[in-house]
Amino acid sequence: xxxxxxxxxxxxxxxxxxxxxxxxxxxxxxxxxxxxxxxxxxxxxxxxxxxxxxxxxxxxxxxxxxxxxxxxxxxxxxxxxxxxxxxxxxxxxxxxxxxxxxxxxxxxxxxxxxxxxxxxxxxxxxxxxxxxxxxxxxxxxxxxxxxxxxxxxxxxxxxxxxxxxxxxxxxxxxxxxxxxxxxxxxxxxxxxxxxxxxxxxxxxxxxxxxxxxxxxxxxxxxxxxxxxxxxxxxxxxxxxxxxxxxxxxxxxxxxxxxxxxxxxxxxxxxxxxxxxxxxxxxxxxxxxxxxxxxxxxxxxxxxxxxxxxxx
Amino acid sequence: xxxxxxxxxxxxxxxxxxxxxxxxxxxxxxxxxxxxxxxxxxxxxxxxxxxxxxxxxxxxxxxxxxxxxxxxxxxxxxxxxxxxxxxxxxxxxxxxxxxxxxxxxxxxxxxxxxxxxxxxxxxxxxxxxxxxxxxxxxxxxxxxxxxxxxxxxxxxxxxxxxxxxxxxxxxxxxxxxxxxxxxxxxxxxxxxxxxxxxxxxxxxxxxxxxxxxxxxxxxxxxxxxxxxxxxxxxxxxxxxxxxxxxxxxxxxxxxxxxxxxxxxxxxxxxxxxxxxxxxxxxxxxxxxxxxxxxxxxxxxxxxxxxxxxxx
Numbered sequence: 001x002x003x004x005x006x007x008x009x010x011x012x013x014x015x016x017x018x019x020x021x022x023x024x025x026x027x028x029x030x031x032x033x034x035x036x037x038x039x040x041x042x043x044x045x046x047x048x049x050x051x052x053x054x055x056x057x058x059x060x061x062x063x064x065x066x067x068x069x070x071x072x073x074x075x076x077x078x079x080x081x082x083x084x085x086x087x088x089x090x091x092x093x094x095x096x097x098x099x100x101x102x103x104x105x106x107x108x109x110x111x112x113x114x115x116x117x118x119x120x121x122x123x124x125x126x127x128x129x130x131x132x133x134x135x136x137x138x139x140x141x142x143x144x145x146x147x148x149x150x151x152x153x154x155x156x157x158x159x160x161x162x163x164x165x166x167x168x169x170x171x172x173x174x175x176x177x178x179x180x181x182x183x184x185x186x187x188x189x190x191x192x193x194x195x196x197x198x199x200x201x202x203x204x205x206x207x208x209x210x211x212x213x214x215x216x217x218x219x220x221x222x223x224x225x226x227x228x229x230x231x232x233x234x235x236x237x238x239x240x241x242x243x244x245x246x247x248x249x250x251x252x253x254x255x256x257x258x259x260x261x262x263x264x265x266x267x268x269x270x271x272x273x274x275x276x277x278x279x280x281x282x283x284x285x286x287x288x289x290x291x292x293x294x295x296x297x298x299x300x301x302x303x304x305x306x307x308x309x310x311x
Numbered sequence: 312x313x314x315x316x317x318x319x320x321x322x323x324x325x326x327x328x329x330x331x332x333x334x335x336x337x338x339x340x341x342x343x344x345x346x347x348x349x350x351x352x353x354x355x356x357x358x359x360x361x362x363x364x365x366x367x368x369x370x371x372x373x374x375x376x377x378x379x380x381x382x383x384x385x386x387x388x389x390x391x392x393x394x395x396x397x398x399x400x401x402x403x404x405x406x407x408x409x410x411x412x413x414x415x416x417x418x419x420x421x422x423x424x425x426x427x428x429x430x431x432x433x434x435x436x437x438x439x440x441x442x443x444x445x446x447x448x449x450x451x452x453x454x455x456x457x458x459x460x461x462x463x464x465x466x467x468x469x470x471x472x473x474x475x476x477x478x479x480x481x482x483x484x485x486x487x488x489x490x491x492x493x494x495x496x497x498x499x500x501x502x503x504x505x506x507x508x509x510x511x512x513x514x515x516x517x518x519x520x521x522x523x524x525x526x527x528x529x530x531x532x533x534x535x536x537x538x539x540x541x542x543x544x545x546x547x548x549x550x551x552x553x554x555x556x557x558x559x560x561x562x563x564x565x566x567x568x569x570x571x572x573x574x575x576x577x578x579x580x581x582x583x584x585x586x587x588x589x590x591x592x593x594x595x596x597x598x599x600x601x602x603x604x605x606x607x608x609x610x611x612x613x614x615x616x617x618x619x620x621x622x
Contacts, residue, residue, distance in 0.1 A: 139364050153571040255569070258566070259461060259463065261491045268365070
């Protein structure tokens with residue numbers, strides 16, 4: 001490999017997010033081995049395609065695609081990128097074990113809290129377990145077609161430390177591939193901040209009966225609940241020494257307003273009958289906050305409501 | 312017609328914006344007659360389709376589509392919706408004259424400043440000329456396929472007055488069709504505020520050599536230019552008695568940051584060799600500001616640079 005590649009990459013869960021970033025890395029010259037499940041046949045027949053809407057709908061095919069129907073045929077990798085749903089985290093270790101060698105490093109692009117810890121528990125904490133929080137809008141519109149709607153960026157962070165040299169190389173590989181990148185000094189802070197939006201808006205969109213974010217903002221009761229939830233997340237973070245400013249909370253509302261009748265990703269999952277990442281987005285934050293003695297009545301109520309509808 | 316319809320609508324310029332909103336109105340039961348040019352044959356063969364990315368890529372066809380290859384075959388309408396490029400405004404009166412009767416009202420969904428005035432000059436100022444500023448992200452990915460990426464909203468405003476009763480009915484028709492709607496008390500204020508973003512970011516993306524907004528933000532010189540341009544727009548508005556707060560300008564930068572490597576619409580036009588709306592976005596604001604004695608050195612420079620590359 002040349003000095004700019006990060007070695008052999010195995011990617012599991014090439015849905016919207018995984019397929020897009022894996023595809024971008026492959027197009028930039030990285031060696032990316034994709035593990036496909038149900039999409040394997042269609043990808044083998046038609047190829048894997050990216051569509052860039054902010055470039056006038058430009059379409060490009062991943063040439064020289066390494067597609068695998070089993071992780072056994074991929075073998076040990078230098079990096080494993082995890083883009084499966086967090087709801088499948090219990091099955092994840094078995095799925096990716098064939099990719100893991102002594103020096104294999106891990107990057108999770110999953111939603112919510114606890115994914116890094118779960119990987120570190122399964123494969124040892126002495127290897128890099130990097131997280132990339134995805135602030136973006138990507139859809140898979142066919143098994144082999146992934147459409148980037150707004151490019152956004154990936155915010156990288158490591159558990160309890162700033163980015164290691166290897167992690168910086170991975171971040172640089174994303175940057176070289178044309179992806180917007182941020183590097184975070186504190187993964188936990190980045191996660192709590194992201195949940196300030198996801199916990200109220202993803203949740204109330206579902207429990208409100210399948211409503212878009214504009215309807216949350218225009219309903220005084222729901223807007224107040226969103227604000228109360230956000231303050232509980234802020235208090236949860238505070239219990240871990242993470243200070244989130246009130247102005248940051250206010251800005252979450254300002255950022256949501258121009259989004260109009262927006263459907264949060266969890267609402268789309270819910271409406272399509274797919275598993276909703278209830279534990280990763282709501283459950284883990286609730287457990288962590290409560291363990292520190294933070295009162296979280298609104299989050300407790302929302303988590304309970306979600307548990308009833310997101311079976 | 313029933314009480315909820317606004318009468319016969321003629322729509323010219325069914326590209327991304329026009330096709331999407333016209334399609335949404337038609338799907339909600341409004342009588343919308345589309346004037347197609349180059350897309351006519353393909354639409355007749357395959358139908359007109361909307362794709363909603365924030366609903367998991369849901370596709371729907373406009374059934375019972377009224378498609379016309381000539382505005383003569385549409386005839387006089389109750390409302391004409393104008394969604395052509397502002398660069399074609401000089402040819403517009405001839406195109407839509409067959410649709411205009413004594414009581415026909417007009418709605419322009421075009422970009423930039425001066426479109427309402429241009430329509431009022433051509434067809435008389437005693438009829439409603441409503442403007443809808445589109446804060447959204449929509450692409451036409453094939454002549455007959457229009458994809459909504461982020462729903463956003465349409466901000467309605469009338470020249471020099473708050474919305475008339477008929478205009479409110481049209482706004483309500485959009486709302487009923489599932490479109491996010493805002494009603495503005497002052498069209499000019501809404502336009503100047505929108506230009507606070509479009510003038511710096513659409514312009515510098517082009518003159519910077521075809522760069523995305525993240526590169527404008529990360530380059531200290533370009534970021535300073537963006538800020539200076541914004542303050543000139545603010546001063547231009549001020550000369551017309553429109554007060555734009557400094558915090559609004561700061562918020563434009565905050566809103567742009569999470570957008571990552573974003574391509575403004577004018578940059579996409581530019582890269583695809585399509586006409587850029589230089590007069591509507593930069594020229595008109597510059598002329599209006601200068602006519603009031605506002606010094607606009609940065610906008611003058613940018614307008615001149617754009618004139619050289621956007622032929």
